[in-house]
Amino acid sequence: MPLGEEKDFEGIIDLIENKAWAFSDDITSLPREIGLSEECLGKTKEQRELMLERLAEEDDQFMAVYLEGRPARAEEIKAALRRACIANRVVPVLCGSALKNKGIQPLLDAVVRYLPSPVDVPPVQGIDPKTGKSDTRVSDIAAPFSALAFKVTTDPFVGRLVYFRVYSGKVKAKAQVFNSCKGRKERLGRLLRMHANHREEVDEVCAGDIAAALGLKATYTGDTLCDSTRPIVLETIRFPQPVVSVAIEPKTKADQDRIGDVLAKLMEEDPTFETHYEAETGQTVISGMGELHLEVLLERMKTEFKVDVRTGKPQVAYKETITQSAEAEGRFIKQFGGKGQYGHVVLRVEPAERGSGFSFTNRIRHGAIPAEFIPAVEAGVRESLDRGVLANYPVVDVKVELLDGSYHEVDSSDVAFKMAGSLALKEAVSRAKPVLLEPIMKLDIFAGEQFLGDVLADLDARRASIEGIGVQGGTRVVHALIPLGEAFGYATALRSLSQGRATYSMEFHHYQQVPPNVLEQIVGPRGRFA
Structure with missing residues (x-):
């Protein structure tokens, strides 16, 4: 239990040992044991009984001790807590302040005492x-x-x-x-x-x-x-794909000379951070999991690596996909007087399960296309998937099958079949009713009751879907799903709505089809329908 709160927080009450510990503002000093007032003793007894009752429900050995009616020893409580933690039935709750180094020692002791060691878990x-x-x-x-x-x-x-x-x-x-x-x-x-x-x-x-x-x-x-x-x-660690992109430009020639090495080091450290060069604009584009993520990395570039950059507005990492099957033919036939180029393929595209990515299957029979040209066809298909037909965003979750084609004994080459595969893929995707997908973020907002109405009204204006509203202490907790494109600048907006008292957390949840009215706004400036 905390001893005091906010600026008056001075220590903790250990419900297991029935002791109170006070911490000095000097972060190097050790905690000292103090006595408790009558009011604190009453609250401590009540919370301790509740803790023992919950623990008895989860641990059979401790239940026997609890039913005997005798006071439980601290060693028995700690042993029961460890068994319940290892069985993943309970989660001990401790309090403290990392900034002021208060309650940190008991937290580290609890990690050692209650959490499983390597020999306590299965192979x-x-x-x-x-x-x-x-x-x-x-x-x-x-x-x-x-x-x-x-x-x-x-x-x-x-x-x-x-x-x-x-x-x-x-x-x-x-x-x-x-x-x-x-x-x-x-x-x-x-x-x-x-x-x-x-x-x-x-x-x-x-x-x-x-x-x-x-x-x-x-x-x-x-x-x-x-x-x-x-x-x-x-089992490897799986990382989500980046959902926000920002264009950056080095401020000086010295920054330009070093920016490549710095970005490479940051990508090594953070698998959710990506970067690529946009040939059309001549800009470097960095991508991450959110505005704050990119802000932290840009600040690190400036403070740790001494590289300063100018940044553009954050851009949402939209994706494109298809909604039905379609077939298309791709022909790349050129004649230059001598040896020409000849590549001809027939592809079928089908929607794949959301999140499954891209798959390529060769269904060529009877040597319609020689085996040595099949990898070139797949390379052309992969290259075309990087820029979709709606708004030039990557195409995802597509199954591609190579059905048929033809070749020329002299003029066929890897380049020709790569181009043919690229042309066939673009045409097939165009016929397969492509749609745009936008990243949806899971948003948890912690706000006082008096601010709840304004927060909910703002979420509604941002196309958010309210998943539930709960209570945590005296605070309302709003669980919502919100399109990332509507969440830019939300930290500032929430501070304004709540007089700086509300907080929130946000993380990527899934991709979802963009509504038609929003699609027009996005496709307009970027797509072929502009």
């Missing part, structure tokens, strides 16, 4: 890359080495650091490891155990350890490191 599952069959790794130093890289950073002092968690076995510094995702061997450099503001060099890490390594040049977030004699691919 990690993976796939044997040689056989494609399921495999497991037990959290034991005697098991073959396996680890998952979960973060890549660029340290200004030591260079590229790859953070990884060891699931089984052990590994020494400067040892050779196998990256099973890339299919190549790499040599570890120094191994570092990372602390908040310093790093400790170690010679070896074992199952359950988290460490950072130098020297891994081809390992990225989500890759598996393992023993080459017992390879395994652990």
